[in-house]
Amino acid sequence: MAIATSAGAQTKLYNGEVSVTAAGFPAVAYFRKGDPAKPLVVFSPGAHHMARIAYGGHSGARREDFLDHWLAQKGYSFLAVSYPIDTPAFAEKRPEFTARDWGKQLIEIARTKIQQNGLSNKIVVALWSMGGKAVQPSYAAARDAGVEVETTISFAATPGIPGLISYTTRIDMAPSGYASRTPLYAGWLKQLADNAKNNGGRAIIPEEIFRTEYVGDMSVNLQGYGEVYREGKFELDHMAQATDYGAFNFDAYPLVTVFENEEVADARHVLADRANWTIYNVNTVVNRYIAGNKIKLGELGDERWKKLVALTRDLDDRLSIEVGGNHFFFVGERGAKRTAAAIDEAVARTRAVRAEFEEILKIPLE
Template identity: 45%
Template sequence: MKRWHRLLQTVVLLVGAILSHASVAALFAGEQIETDAGFPTLTKFIPGDPGRPLVVFVPGAHHNARIAYGGHTGSHDDDFVAYWLVREGYNFLGVSYPLTTHNPVITDTYPNYDARDWGKQVAAAARRAIDEHHLTRKIIVIGWSMGGRSAEPIAEAAKEQGLDLEFFTSFSATPGIMGLVDMNANFPMTASGYADRSNIYPMFMKQIALENAMNGHTIIDTTSYLNDYVGDMPVNLEGYGLHYRDGRFVRDNWADEEEFRVYAYDKLPYIAALMPNEPLDARHALTDQANWGFVMTNKIQATIEASKVDLSAMPRARWLALIDLVRSAPQRLSIEMNGDHFFFIGAAGAHETARAIQTLDDRVAGFKSQLQELVPLKATPN
């Protein structure tokens, strides 16, 4: 009997080892799964200059952060923006929210996960990377596509973590403003309570095909993309007013407002934007500067208002200079990129994107300095 008991223990250990190996095998080189803010987090850190900021990449709908660093069989590091950001001296951290990919990485599902959880998870992962690698507490956050909705949640959570969020950059992203997407949309729900939007994958693959053509080679093959880069996700992040409650999707637009909180302009970080110029991503090409310009200028106005400066007592020339500065923000703090929704993949686009981040870094710093000269703010603007 004891012999059979030992044999059973051995079998259990072997099965556990196999399952553990399978889980590890699903990870790309350099990836880790940690627990941040109570949720499993797929991350990849790449060191740069420890004195430079940590650039944190937040992916869009139904994608993980691999879209910024690659790693599938046959991929090339220099086809992804992480490689070039590190070449510019930045440290890089890709942070993926819970997502079910065909090749499993995070096996459990979290249908109640929302934007407040998202912000806390990203900020906690950033703080962990900073502490582990002895970096400064300065971070720059990139929000791609749906990732734009994370701006305010991350900003609040970053402050709680003691991080200095220098600015948030949109990559073809949508801010958390109600009505910028179809608020009557409905998505199928998986058995685990996640949103299934696999019907939009062909649209994404068409845009990746354009980037492949622009770069003269395959950046991400279709099989790798469908198996390792995309999957079902918590519906609460989507921004279409749908929320998971009691085993079903319900429409609650106000819940979107409360979770994304883009209206909390005084808590938003400074905003910058990189915008596509291809018709395959027409909505972002045509509207991103206006959408993010609205957020930018209201954030700046809230910062000025918080300073309690009596603008009516300001010399006329200074007041007019302030008007010019604030009105210039949408153009000054945005850059047009060559490409579509995936303009930052492929060596040419990835390199151009990393240089654009450095340019925006300089522009945001210059803008803050000019604002400080015109309006004696009580604290350095964030």
Template identity: 35%
Template structure:
């Protein structure tokens, strides 16, 4: 296990830890709530899981010359939340993590994230075993495997918040056809990295033209090649030099229709045409899954208890209105949570969604408890 400091291990940022967990390399970064005097031990840990081709540094920054206030973790800390940010195995240039995970799958991702989270909660002696899962982009594919692994470790995932995330449905998002299979067995897509950085520049414009991440640092320290199994194209590395069709379906890996094993679902989605697919579809996509999650919470016994009448009508109204309450837009593109103004706004929206989710869940339980 290696810990980062600006002098001893230059490739790791301050506060980062490089480790092998659940059989694969990872980098994790934990930031406790800022104010020790007012820290609320009852608040859940916020877990931030990154997306395709990116290290979790997008949540906390840390490159030389960076401003912490340009990143989400800083503002969540100010609101009293501890934040754990996780990077799955990536191949970077220069190398940060050992490149040993070409066969890393969604199930491995969920297991590694859960074991890392339990480790931090135990080692830091946090006052809670409850957490909020934030997954960005491709990170939406690992929600159910993570939740199942977390339950086995005695953790409670109170809520999932999508950050322009994609659920584990095959080929739901278009991906560039020019995928490159590296000698490591990981994939990269250079044209996609150019698109990503252009969106970072757009976020700078939305944040009073303040620099967030210089291009050379972004390409060297924030992005990397990714295990092919994670992106939902039904491909795997053949162990030699190319990608071949995977025998297992992506839906088998992600268990996306296992509604009972989803946490309560919510979403923050961008409004910019630069991220048109998420701007147009995320409310409907995650609203669809939320609707079935709410149905799974009542089960057949709950339906029998409702029968017909006022209580049933109230529940129908609650379920139909839930996507509007729990899926909310913010200005920006795929990187809507970077930049000082934007990251602060998103942290406030996260806190509000946590409160709103508690209220929604209480309303469901109250209706289930009511007698005719």
């Protein structure tokens, strides 16, 4: 299905942004064409953020402080999609938006850009923070649409396993029906200020611009604390949310490359991300590569079996890349440049890992 573009429908868009409707919901999309032979990098942000966090564009912004600039240097086409949140970039509020809608929206827009611009049919999906909830929905949508996911990258992202963040946190509902967590903004601004200090002291995103143009209230369905939006209320339903995220669809995940940061300001991600995503990567091998292809392990022979064991056990190292920094590790010139290089490495590593599994199992793999 083609996306619908609403040129001029909004008055608060940055240069290069367009308002679109995809999967039945509004989105703000930013696209820059690169080398058609390279995979399209598709980025979607974490909780309460516009995708602008990856390309900037506000008054006074330096392109070098944002990931898009450095991906352009490497020839990648770049698509950044903002899901509906309560900022001046969106005319309507859609608190019923789910992770399944999110995944379909990302792929629908990506597929349209691929077709319109003659790009290869391959994408790299980069999901930040809360974006971990869209890993399985976006992969499922890509398979349905015939789009090939080269790798999905965790930008300090959290999987949708119930209770992984908290089983007890409850979120305030704004009059819009969206979830409101404005007290979090101060901590995010502190991390951005730290990044500014590490990049010559210049402001990357001034506080007032950040608060009014980069963040806003959003659907509680994406938060990951078990609350869902039903008939104008927040209701606790961990299983419904886990199902929406595909938390237990262990046979239907992509290989996930983990970008590991290091600062105590983002301690939970620093300590847990590799282990969290390794669960899914190993089960991709067990449930999708082996069981899904009806591989008879007893017929591999001793040498191939040992190689399979070694490669599977080594996935946490092979598919983890250190990028340093805090939760906003990709914002600011130094971190943005380093992250673009890490995306190059993530593509190469995933291709190599997949090729090794194909050699061991003697079958082609997605």
